[in-house]
Amino acid sequence: MYLPRPLRSRGILSNILYYLSGNMGMKVINLIGTMMVARTLGPSGMGYLVLIMGVNTFINTLFNNGSWQILVSMIPQQDSADQVHSLLKKVLVLDILMALLGFVVANVIFFFVPGLLPPSIRSAQTLLFLYSLTIITDLNGISIGILRGFNHYSLEAGVTLAGSAFKVILIGVGFLLDRGMAWFVMAYMVGQVSMNLGKFGASLVVLGRNGIRILHRDSNSHTYRHVFRMVFMINISTTMRLLSRELVRPLLGYFLTDHEIGLYDMFIRLFNLVTVPHDAGRIATQPRIASLIKDSDWQGFKTLVFRVIKWFMLLDLVTLAFLYGFSDLLVRLVAGSGFMEISGYLFVVQLATLPPMIAAIFVSNVFLARQWVGALTLTNLAGSVFYLVSLAVAVSGFRLDGAVGAYVLYQWFFVIIGTALLVHMYRRENRLQRVS
Numbered sequence: 001m002y003l004p005r006p007l008r009s010r011g012i013l014s015n016i017l018y019y020l021s022g023n024m025g026m027k028v029i030n031l032i033g034t035m036m037v038a039r040t041l042g043p044s045g046m047g048y049l050v051l052i053m054g055v056n057t058f059i060n061t062l063f064n065n066g067s068w069q070i071l072v073s074m075i076p077q078q079d080s081a082d083q084v085h086s087l088l089k090k091v092l093v094l095d096i097l098m099a100l101l102g103f104v105v106a107n108v109i110f111f112f113v114p115g116l117l118p119p120s121i122r123s124a125q126t127l128l129f130l131y132s133l134t135i136i137t138d139l140n141g142i143s144i145g146i147l148r149g150f151n152h153y154s155l156e157a158g159v160t161l162a163g164s165a166f167k168v169i170l171i172g173v174g175f176l177l178d179r180g181m182a183w184f185v186m187a188y189m190v191g192q193v194s195m196n197l198g199k200f201g202a203s204l205v206v207l208g209r210n211g212i213r214i215l216h217r218d219s220n221s222h223t224y225r226h227v228f229r230m231v232f233m234i235n236i237s238t239t240m241r242l243l244s245r246e247l248v249r250p251l252l253g254y255f256l257t258d259h260e261i262g263l264y265d266m267f268i269r270l271f272n273l274v275t276v277p278h279d280a281g282r283i284a285t286q287p288r289i290a291s292l293i294k295d296s297d298w299q300g301f302k303t304l305v306f307r308v309i310k311w312f313m314l315l316d317l318v319t320l321a322f323l324y325g326f327s328d329l330l331v332r333l334v335a336g337s338g339f340m341e342i343s344g345y346l347f348v349v350q351l352a353t354l355p356p357m358i359a360a361i362f363v364s365n366v367f368l369a370r371q372w373v374g375a376l377t378l379t380n381l382a383g384s385v386f387y388l389v390s391l392a393v394a395v396s397g398f399r400l401d402g403a404v405g406a407y408v409l410y411q412w413f414f415v416i417i418g419t420a421l422l423v424h425m426y427r428r429e430n431r432l433q434r435v436s
Contacts, residue, residue: 014153022157026164027273031334033168034269036175037184038335043266045181047258050265051121052185054249056106056131061246063102064138067091067231069368071145072286085212088142090227092214095141103136118253127185134192139200141231146203148283150210159198167191230373247388252403255395264403266335267342271349274319275357281308282361289362290369305362312358316350323347345404352408356415363418375421383414 038046071091075084107129114122121128147156170187173179207214252261285308292301323330323346331343367376387410394402 018153018157022153022160023279024273024276025157025161027276029161029164029168031269031273033171033187034266035334035336036171038262038266038339040175040178041181041184043260043262043338044258046262046265047256047260048120049181049184049188050249050261051118051253051258052124052127053131053188054246054253055117055121055128056135058246058250059106059109059132060102060135060138063098063105064095064135064141067095067141068143068145068148069286070230071142072148072283075145075149085214087227088146088207088212088214091142091145091231092139094228094231095139099136099138102138103132106132106135118250120253120258127182130182131185131189133189134196137193137196140196143196143199143203146206147199149287150206151287152202152206153284155202155206156199159202160195163191163195163198166194247384248391248403251388251391252395255392256399256403260400263339263342264400266331266339267345267404270330270334270342270346274323274346274350277312277315278357278361281312282364285361286365286368289365293366293369308361309358312361316354316358320347320350320354323350341400349404349408353411356411359415359419360411363415363422366422367418370425372425375425376418379414379418379421382417383410386410386413 037049041049071087074087109116110125110128110132114125117128144156147153167187167190170190171184174183174187177183204214249261249265252264256264285304288304289301292298292304327346328340328343330346331339363379364376367373367379387406390409391403391406394406396402398405
């Protein structure tokens with residue numbers, strides 16, 4: 001049985017590059033799909049499609065999102081194959097149960113309580129049910145946890161690219177045949193389901209190569225109660241963080257028109273495209289940060305902090321220069337002239353959120369490495385409440401400008417609150433050590 005060793009700086013850089021290649025490649029491929037959908041449906045049609053997918057994604061976020069973070073942090077810390085096997089089996093059972101529960105809850109709302117949905121999609125039960133199939137097939141928690149925990153970032157990247165390419169092929173067929181809304185919902189659903197199942201299959205291959213048969217009897221070194229408590233807490237924590245992203249589109253459905261929602265979604269898609277490296281840094285450094293903190297290697301941690309800051313400052317300067325000169329061209333090429341209203345947002349928001357996005361790489365990872373899940377949950381809860389309240393207030397007065405402004409404020413609020421709580425937790429720990 002192979003247990004992954006703590007990564008050195010070269011390993012972290014390699015994982016960042018693998019993650020970047022997969023995620024950036026996925027976003028570029030998806031961008032091609034977005035170009036075709038935007039030109040076929042226009043801003044209003046895009047807004048309607050976004051609401052169909054956004055409601056399902058929000059419900060999925062409530063049930064399926066946290067376990068991979070536990071696995072990435074804990075797999076390298078296990079002392080034996082039995083402990084890894086026991087941990088993975090419990091997480092798999094919980095992920096399956098949560099996916100089933102999310103699917104049932106979603107369709108109960110769609111068919112029996114449609115009044116809870118944004119007004120424009122309350123009669124779209126068929127399309128909502130179709131996309132809800134992505135919920136029941138979402139086992140990405142354990143799949144991503146295994147692939148990243150065993151340092152198979154390259155395999156994850158390959159599956160991600162293949163799933164994205166398949167989805168865009170379906171979108172392309174709809175674009176060429178001038179299909180309508182139902183075809184594009186189906187294309188996005190099939191692409192996501194194939195990616196979900198592909199990652200799960202790849203994770204089983206990784207386990208098989210390392211001598212783990214996940215359905216076999218395990219040693220029970222991890223109890224269901226223990227694993228459920230960890231997964232439940234990190235699920236709540238991650239849900240609180242993702243609420244600020246996934247609840248936005250359904251929430252906007254009560255304040256903005258489909259046209260404005262389409263514009264906002266296109267802005268977020270383009271902004272996420274240029275900020276992929278920050279996601280890569282946060283995810284790929286997580287095992288290394290966990291290892292350094294476990295060994296109390298504070299000099300190594302300090303060195304890692306400075307290296308990551310240097311990497312991303314250089315990268316962000318290049319990104320800012322590009323957006324300053326070519327944001328209009330980027331929007332026109334991707335979405336067409338109907339979306340030109342959002343071109344002015346890209347450079348300003350990237351510049352305004354640069355410091356907190358770099359700091360967030362370390363804030364969330366230190367919380368996870370120290371297993372201060374409760375504190376991270378509190379940080380995410382405070383950030384989400386702040387964002388949703390500020391969003392509702394800002395959108396009601398400033399509409400699209402307010403939505404973008406609330407997004408910037410949230411990035412800063414999360415880092416400030418998270419850093420303050422980290423300092424508090426370390427001071428509290430030091431006081432308890434002195435007393436004992």
